[in-house]
Amino acid sequence: MFNASLKEIAAALGARKISSVDLTEQFLDRIGRLNGDLNAFITVDRAKSLAQAREADARIARGDAAPLTGIPIAHKDIFCARGWLTSCGSKMLSNFVSPYDAHVIEQFNRAGAVILGKTNMDEFAMGSSNETSFYGPVKNPWDRAFVPGGSSGGSACAIAARLAPGATGTDTGGSIRQPAALSGITGLKPTYGRVSRYGMVAFASSLDQGGAMGKSAEDVALLLNVMAGFDARDSTSLERSPEDFAGALAQPWAGAAAEQPLAGLRIGVAREHFGAGLAADVAEAVRGALAEFERLGASRVDIELPRSELSVPAYYVIAPAEASSNLSRFDGVRYGYRAPEYRDLLDMYCKTRAQGFGAEVKRRILIGTYVLSHGYYDAYYLKAQRIRRLIAEDFARAFSRCDLIMGPTSPTVAFPLGSKVSDPVQMYLNDIYTIPPNLAGLPAMSLPCGFGAGNLPVGLHVVGDYFSEARMLKVAHHFQRATDWHLRAPKGI
Amino acid sequence: MEWETVIGLEVHAQLSTASKIFSGASTQFGAPPNAQACAVDIALPGVLPVANRGAVERAIRFGLAVNGMSAHNINRRSVFARKNYFYPDLPKGYQISQYELPVVLGGTINIVLRDGEKAVRLTRAHLEEDAGKSLHEDFHGMSGIDLNRAGTPLLEIVSEPDMRSAEEAVAYARALHSLVRWIDICDGNMQEGSFRCDANVSVRPKGAQALGTRREIKNLNSFRFLQQAIEFEARWQIETIQDGGTIVQATVLFDPDTGETRAMRTKEDAHDYRYFPDPDLPPLVVTEATIAEIRASMPELPEQRRRRYMSEFGLSAYDAALLTADRELGEHFEEVVRHSLKEGEPLAGADFKLCANWVINEVSAKLNEENLPAAKAGVGGDTLGHILRRLREGAINAKTAKDLFSEFWSEARESAYARRGGDPRRVDALIESRGLKQMSDEGALEAIVDQVLGANAKSVEEYRSGKQKAFNALIGQAMKATGGKGNPARISEILRRKLAS
Amino acid sequence: MPLSLDEVKRIAYLARIEISESEALRTQGQLNDIFGLIERMQAVDTSAVEPMTHAQGRALRLREDGVTESDQKSLFQSVAPQVEEGLYLVPKVIE
Structure with missing residues (x-):
């Protein structure tokens, strides 16, 4: 079952070949065996998971199962789940048992899915290597001396190591796609507003978006079907009629025939994505994937995204600015960590926050505080917001000429643990390809497209126009029908 | 500086x-x-x-x-x-x-x-x-x-x-x-x-x-x-x-x-x-x-209402402002005005100043005393308006009007302002049953004035030596002799005439 | 424009994060590296560009006025560091 697709698992559950309880126990046992080394999960709770599994089995027996009923799903520890520790990878919330459910958790509960556990992550989703977690780094299952990517590194690792059949993640500047690429799985960040942010601990509110991580585009589509949807409790949630992202995956691109299912698809390729800084092994794998798409009938269009190089500087103003404010609520008053000793109120605040936050989080709070402070707002914050618009306009122009944009997800394959922790700027530049869609609010995904140095996975980055998730998944699905990169599993797993 | x-x-x-x-x-x-x-x-x-x-x-x-x-x-x-x-x-x-x-x-x-x-x-x-x-x-x-x-x-x-x-x-x-x-x-x-x-x-x-x-x-x-x-x-x-x-x-x-x-x-x-x-x-x-x-859902604004009270009702800016200090008070005032009209009298004929004075001096004063909103006024605008109608018609005098108003208000107070005191019909019933009708009969008033002059020689002397106060004392005596029902204007006129002769 | 040590301390104070002298020094270096990256923004003229504050140019959705929440104090306060008589306790607030 560990290598099975969600569809196959659902079929097995439906045919009563396996119960949800058995399935959940198998995954829990596997986590028990492997997690000590991989550190993908912060929390598992056998009793809670099995209680949900039993309910799911009863529901299946009643005959009113939904597609994911009984399937255990791992959730990034950024999603509040009632009764579960929701730490966000931080000491600050290391004692926070959430009193409520995030919208995403409610949706999975409603679908009858089982919460398998809460996955490790960079602290407050700030990081690209999963090394900033209070709970220690996650290891890359392809080579445990390497990072899995971040911030949703625990979820990516759990999928790659077959510790979970599906997982949730969140993506502010690449936090689903970069670990998906580095860990060799498929991950999608939807259009901003598709997935409710209610109950998702905020990092940078105008960029944060929940999304799905799985072994294949098909699995991701099934997960997205559950996650997406309007939620009145999030003022940025989009009111759109429900969509079935999985229903039409196998159908060819509009007007194409079965033998060339992607005929008519125009793939935009930007010169800027293949410039200096892109490792040769990654470039080669991505070019290979583009050739495969051409074999499937797609055509290539050269596009320009001239301002994309400004996305990293703009992002490192906007995201810390919003984060500095979002993280002000962690003050030791109503929940979470409070410093054990302090002189007075001010000292309580300062010590609680100094002790409760890790180095990277503090660094970003300081950047954000500075760029919003008196006298710097215009030069930094407003400037970054203006560049943000230019970047969104670049995409709008590009999408007048192509249907999807493809390129590398990350400039390199996974890097060794510890190799970039002391150099924030190098770490930040990892996100150069993944940041622009967040700034514009566009959907984007990463899918496995080969292997580079050290036999580490390479991810193909696919960016779509607003609300084009179904088309993106269809295109990815056809690629995955023609290739087997996504079926490869790490050795010894 | x-x-x-x-x-x-x-x-x-x-x-x-x-x-x-x-x-x-x-x-x-x-x-x-x-x-x-x-x-x-x-x-x-x-x-x-x-x-x-x-x-x-x-x-x-x-x-x-x-x-x-x-x-x-x-x-x-x-x-x-x-x-x-x-x-x-x-x-x-x-x-x-x-x-x-x-x-x-x-x-x-x-x-x-x-x-x-x-x-x-x-x-x-x-x-x-x-x-x-x-x-x-x-x-x-x-x-x-x-x-x-x-x-x-x-x-x-x-x-x-x-x-x-x-x-x-x-x-x-x-x-x-x-x-x-x-x-x-x-x-x-x-x-x-x-x-x-x-x-x-x-x-x-x-x-x-x-x-x-x-x-x-x-x-x-x-x-x-x-x-x-x-x-x-x-x-x-x-x-x-x-x-x-x-x-x-x-x-x-x-x-x-x-x-x-x-x-x-x-x-x-x-x-x-x-x-x-x-x-x-x-x-x-x-x-x-x-x-x-x-x-479309907005009420008439205080400013608009204030200007209307000044232009249509001829009230002073100050009175108009007092009456529009709160929405219910103005509404109360307008109800008083409507009910103070005599049979068939158009709105324009109303004595706006009289109504305004009553609402400002009597109603507002009591509301303030009791710390009540205008909506809780002890005497309804219809009742007070009716009292003022009878006053304007000469059926009762101002003192009787005030007594009735106070009595009605006390009734409301006794109910802790759960109910209003009095109603227009009771105004008329009380005037009838208690004989509160104003005494305006010339002969009867003259007889009373003669009697008062006879019994108060000292006051008469004082008045004649230039003390205006003494005149008021004489009116007071005459009013008292009518049981408070005398028409004060008539009494004053008769008194003045008799003292001059 | 490089951040001075005093500025690092000032923003740490604004953000209510205690910072030692040595941390401030180390942080100063890192922040200046990061601002070196951020300063690249200044190369492009954006004077005619409207700032983009939200990912979607939508209008605020309004909720109908009505009470939808009930008292969950005991649940919420079960995760609080210090409470008494229903109140969250903090070191004395002086005005």
């Missing part, structure tokens, strides 16, 4: 919504601590704000009301920003407040003073959320935080520095207080903090153009304190300057016990609130359709 005080007010009016501005928790006053602080109000990780239509509509009502119903001062697009600072009663570490683009920009409040009218310009009015409360009772040396008030909708109404005395500031605050209740956006309960004033006060030599350095007096929750605080503060500033000192910009608190203002403990950091647009809340867009709908 003559000094001039310059005052601008910032008023926080709590909007009368059922739920909070960004959450579905109740705004009701007086709940047990934190019972009305929901996940959003206590800022649990991951929660998000959703704006309350009721709060937005109330802000628009206010904007229309201070701009003669024109919507030119309503920003079609306004922005909620975050004001960042740490305080235990501020759960998110930021307050959501409109900053650069408020929902209302500009407007006017007209105030009426004894010596004329004055227009006070409004700078802006913006929506924001209230903070919680720190309770300083001692919990082993710690403070307790109650977040029930956190997230309560406020409209912060900022005036230009257009006021020149404490009286003007109080008149402005009263006019604003009346207006927000008039248009149903705030209950105006000052004890519960629903209407709080901050006063920016500075002084300058009379005739100077430049403004002096201002100090802001925070959280004045009664008109009396507002008056006292401004008076003290202005005097203190003038004395400080005269003594060679300078005014340093500061936030000060008013101590009602000493009647003095004192500077607050200065925060160690210069405030740097790091305002920026709240990414959780897209811009607030107000459509023409929304404005039209709200405009």
